[in-house]
Amino acid sequence: MVEPVLLTEGISKSFGSVIACENVSLDLRPGEIHAVIGPNGAGKSTLISQICGTLKPDNGRIFLHGTDVSSQSVRERSLAGLARTFQISALAMEDTVLQNAVLGALGATGNPWKFLSEALPDPNYRENAELALKRVGLLDFKNHRTAELSHGQRRQLEVAIALTLNPSAFIMDEPMAGLGAEGSKRLTGILDEVRTEAPILLVEHDMDAVFALADRISVLVYGKIIATGTVDEIRNNPAVQEAYLGESK
C-alpha cells in the first residue's frame, strides 16, 4: 500500500461536555480528494484545526509523510507541507488581494527577513502570487482591497493563498461556501486539477461538488466517523442516509 500523505490516528477532542471529535482515524492518499461531510456542528472544523495544529487533540496522533507532527506548531506543519483554507476567512482585510497572495508566496520562500527591498514587484513572489490568483479567477481583482471582496471571492482568495504555498497536502474547510453555482463550478474544476499536485482533504457542504470530486468520502456525525467509502458506497449506505443525507434531501 502507498504511504498516506496524512494520517490521523484515533484523535479526540472535547470542549467541556461537548465531544467535538471522537477517536477519528482517517488518511489522505497521494492524488486523491478525500471529502469529509457531516451536519453543522459535527466537528469538521475541529478536525481540521487539530490536523493543522491550531487545536491540540486530547488523544491520538497525527502523521504527515509518516512523521509524527502531533507536537509541532502550526508553522512547523505548514513548513512540512500542509496548506489550509479557513472556513471563516482569515485574510489581511486592509491589504489588497495581491498583497494577501504575495504573503503566501513569501511564506513559500520561508524568508521574510528582507527589510529594504519592495515585496510586491519582486518576481520571486509576484509570479507565484499572480499565477495562483489567475487560477482561482481573481487576477482582475488583484488591486482591490480584500475588505471589498464578496464572501465568495474571499473563499477564492483563501484557496489562492494555499496554492502559492505549493504544499504536499491541502486541507480545505468549505471552500465553496457562498460561491454560487458559477463559482462552485469553477472551483470544482480547479480542485480537480490541483489534486494532481497535492491531495486534498475537503470539508464541504456542497454535495454536487463533493460527489463530482471526491475519491473517498468520510461522514462525520457528532464527532465520530460513521462511514468512509467511495461516492457510491456512501450514497447507498443506509446509516449515512439516515444520519445525514436523508435529512437534507
Add this chain to the structure above:
Amino acid sequence: MISERYFNIAILALLIIVPTWAYFADEPFTITLMTRAAIFALAAVGLNLALGTGGLVSFGHAAFFGMGGYVMGILAHHAQTFTPVAEVPFLIEGTKSMPVIWLVSILLSAVLAWVIGFLSLRTSGVYFIMITLAFAQMMFFFSISWSEYGGEDGLSIYVRNSFPGLNTLDPIQFYILCLAILLIVLGAMARVVKSPFGLALNAARQSPQRVDAVGLNVKRLRLVAFIISGAITGLAGALFADLNRFVSPTMFSWQLSGEIMVFIIIGGVGRLFGPVVGALIFVALEHFLGGLSDFWHIYLGLLLLMIVLFGKGGIIGMICGREKSHG
C-alpha cells in the same frame, strides 16, 4: 481629499521653511522648538513601526527614549569629568562624540527592546500594554535611585556633544543634523513597510493565524519589529538629551510613553508622516497654549478626543482619506 504624497511634501517643506525663516529672522528659539519636534517625531517614528504596522500597543517606549538619553548622559558625564565609565572587565572611556553615542544608544536600546519584547510578546492586548508600561516604570525607578548619575535630579552636560565638521552648539546646525537623521529614518521606514518583512508584519497585525498558516513566525516578526522600533526611539532619546544638555528620570516616565503614542494618534496611526505631524502639533500646542494656560493638556486632550471620535486616521486620515493600498 489631498493626496498623501503632496501632504507629506508640504510637511517636509514646513520642516525646512520654518527654521530657514527663523534663521534669517534671528529667532533661535523657534529653531529649538523645531528641533524638539523633529526629535519627538523620530521617537514616534520608532513607535509607529511597532504600533501602526505591527499593532503592538507599547505603553513603555519611554524605556528606550530614556535609555538613549542616559547613554548620552553617562558617556558625556564621564568625558567631562575625565573619569572612566568602567575599568573592569576592561577600560571604557566616556566620549563627547555624537556618532559614537548614537551607535551605543542604538545598540543598548535594541538589546533592551529585545529583552522587553521577548518577555512582553508572550502576552497581548491589555496585558501587553501593562507589561511594557511596567518595564518602563522599572527603568524610571532604577534611574531615580541611581545616585551616581544624579538620581532624581538628573545629569547636566555642560557642552553639547560634537559631530565632525559641525558646530553643534549652533541651533541651526544641530537642527539640520536632527532633521537629516529623521529624514533618513523616514526614508528607511517607507521602504521597510513595503518590504517582505513589512508586508508580513502588517499581515500579522490583521490576521496572525494566516501568517502562521503560511509558515511565517509571527512572534519573531513582532520581536524584530519591536527591536527596530526601540532602537529608533533610543536614538531619539540620545538626541533629545543633547538638545537639552540634560537627562533625568522624566525621560523614562509613563507620561513620556503616553506622549509618544499621542503624537502617532494625532498624526495618524501607521501613516509614514503621522508621527511627524503629531509631534509638530504637540510642540506647537505646548508652546502657544502652554504660554497661555498651565492647563494646556486639557486642550490637547480635547483634540485627541475629537480625533478618536471623528477621524480614525488622525489628521492625515482626515485630510488625505484612507490609506491607498499599493498596487
